[in-house]
Amino acid sequence: xxxxxxxxxxxxxxxxxxxxxxxxxxxxxxxxxxxxxxxxxxxxxxxxxxxxxxxxxxxxxxxxxxxxxxxxxxxxxxxxxxxxxxxxxxxxxxxxxxxxxxxxxxxxxxxxxxxxxxxxxxxxxxxxxxxxxxxxxxxxxxxxxxxxxxxxxxxxxxxxxxxxxxxxxxxxxxxxxxxxxxxxxxxxxxxxxxxxxxxxxxxxxxxxxxxxxxxxxxxxxxxxxxxxxxxxxxxxxxxxxxxxxxxxxxxxxxxxxxxxxxxxxxxxxxxxxxxxxxxxxxxxxxxxxxxxxxxxxxxxxxxxxxxxxxxxxxxxxxxxxxxxxx
Numbered sequence: 001x002x003x004x005x006x007x008x009x010x011x012x013x014x015x016x017x018x019x020x021x022x023x024x025x026x027x028x029x030x031x032x033x034x035x036x037x038x039x040x041x042x043x044x045x046x047x048x049x050x051x052x053x054x055x056x057x058x059x060x061x062x063x064x065x066x067x068x069x070x071x072x073x074x075x076x077x078x079x080x081x082x083x084x085x086x087x088x089x090x091x092x093x094x095x096x097x098x099x100x101x102x103x104x105x106x107x108x109x110x111x112x113x114x115x116x117x118x119x120x121x122x123x124x125x126x127x128x129x130x131x132x133x134x135x136x137x138x139x140x141x142x143x144x145x146x147x148x149x150x151x152x153x154x155x156x157x158x159x160x161x162x163x164x165x166x167x168x169x170x171x172x173x174x175x176x177x178x179x180x181x182x183x184x185x186x187x188x189x190x191x192x193x194x195x196x197x198x199x200x201x202x203x204x205x206x207x208x209x210x211x212x213x214x215x216x217x218x219x220x221x222x223x224x225x226x227x228x229x230x231x232x233x234x235x236x237x238x239x240x241x242x243x244x245x246x247x248x249x250x251x252x253x254x255x256x257x258x259x260x261x262x263x264x265x266x267x268x269x270x271x272x273x274x275x276x277x278x279x280x281x282x283x284x285x286x287x288x289x290x291x292x293x294x295x296x297x298x299x300x301x302x303x304x305x306x307x308x309x310x311x312x313x314x315x316x317x318x319x320x321x322x323x324x325x326x
Contacts, residue, residue, distance in 0.1 A: 002026045004063045005048065007070025008043070008095065009035040011173065012166055013106065015206050016067060017043060030059045031070065049109040050089025060096030065104040065213055068093055068148075071141065071174075074288055076271065076279040079136040086140035088148075094151050102156060104216045106209055108146040108159040111226060111296060112138035115285075119195075119293040123223055125300055129207045134268075135285035145224060152222035159212045160224040161205075164296065168202035168316055175242070179324075182243055185247035186281065191291030193236040198228035198295040201311040211305040218304070225301040231313045238317075245321045260287035 003020055007013040008029030017038055020027045028044040029035075031234070048055035048120045050070055060066060071222050072085035090107070097105055113140045114127040116118075131144040152158040168175075171300055181187040207226040240250035255263075264287045267280035301307040311319075 001064045002028070002062055004028045004030060004059055004066045006030045006056075006066070006068050008038065009033060010069065011171055011297055012163070012202060012205055013067075013069040014038070014210055015170075015202050016069065019206050019210065020110060021056065023126065028059065028063070031223060044248075045260055046058030049085075050092070051084045053088070053092035053095070054135075056089060056092040057099060059248075060100045060102050061092065061182055062161075063102050065106070066097060066102055067106045067161065067209060068110070069108045072137070073137050074137055074279060075283050076268070078141070078194045079134060081266075082136040082140040083143075086137075087143050090144040090148060094300065097151075097156050097257050100251065103153075104213055105148065105156060105158045106212050106216075107145065107158065107160045108209070109143050109148075109162045109224060110138065110143045111162045111294065112147050112162045112247055113142040113162065117288055121196075121293050121295060122297045123226075123235065123295075124297040125226065133285065135283065138285075149222050149224060157216040157221040159216055159220045159222070161208055161212055161227050162224060162296075163200045163205040163227040164206065164294065165197065165199040166202050166204050166205050167199055167312075167320070169319055171320075176322075178239055179246070179248070182239075182248060182251055187239075187251045188253050188260070188289060189236050190255055191257045193234075193254065195235055196232040197235045197293070198230070198232050199238075199313070200228045201309070201313075201316040203311050204229060204309045207310055208301065208307050211307050215305045216225070221302050223300075223304070224308075226296040226298050227301055227307065228298055229309045229311075229316075230298050231309070232269075233313060235290070239254070242317065245317075248322055257287060257291045260291070306311075 008017045009031045013121050030046045034045050046059050057103045114132040117134045148158050264282040264284040
């Protein structure tokens with residue numbers, strides 16, 4: 001069963017590719033930067049960006065399943081850049097699936113597609129997709145998710161997964177950024193520090209993607225699902241526990257949500273006008289995300305996908321600490 005994985009050299013995509021190879025499935029990866037390890041294991045690599053519509057569509061030829069993991073991520077940047085990759089790239093992939101008779105498409109979305117600036121406590125998939133967000137990433141991912149699910153049909157079955165804060169051994173994004181800011185003395189507890197968040201271990205996220213593919217023959221087609229470890233943690237308690245385990249001082253300095261949002265707005269203006277390279281140290285979106293509750297009801301994923309988190313927060317954190325200590 002031939003499979004295409006976009007973003008197959010990234011954190012989640014690479015782990016998904018490894019699982020597919022272990023199951024004996026032929027895998028093709030579409031991405032911008034080749035990785036020698038997967039190619040040595042027999043992975044076919046197509047070097048292309050998601051904004052190369054003809055190449056993206058052609059990559060779907062001969063595929064039974066497409067896992068669309070790739071995206072332009074980040075909390076800051078030009079809306080047009082995010083739209084070109086996240087929306088136009090997804091449209092090109094949908095066109096390719098239709099042209100070449102691909103049967104299944106599993107789309108990696110994000111919980112931020114339902115951003116509304118408030119708390120999420122046990123939120124489920126009935127929440128509306130966002131149309132008003134200070135970050136282009138959730139806005140463009142919401143548009144792409146809507147179009148992926150609208151494309152569901154008898155000939156092309158589609159599903160969207162919303163994994164929240166993917167982490168684990170080998171994570172190149174979430175944990176390294178937290179550690180770097182903490183070690184530089186640039187990390188502050190935003191708000192009262194008691195907000196609870198859901199996270200998902202990368203291996204659990206891979207399980208969910210494979211389960212969703214299998215479930216496309218049933219109730220999953222045309223639907224979106226939150227995917228988490230189903231173990232909400234106190235965000236700052238978890239971060240400080242990780243820092244302490246690594247011999248680093250815990251974060252104790254605080255800043256109010258209002259002050260963080262104000263700093264974020266000023267930083268955004270400076271980055272927009274000057275303009276400066278990289279992302280601002282704070283944005284209005286990040287100020288909200290660091291201070292609000294974000295935990296979700298995964299009943300639907302358990303019911304329709306038979307999803308069960310295999311790696312617990314305790315086990316995953318212990319593995320992560322052991323890896324980072326090396």
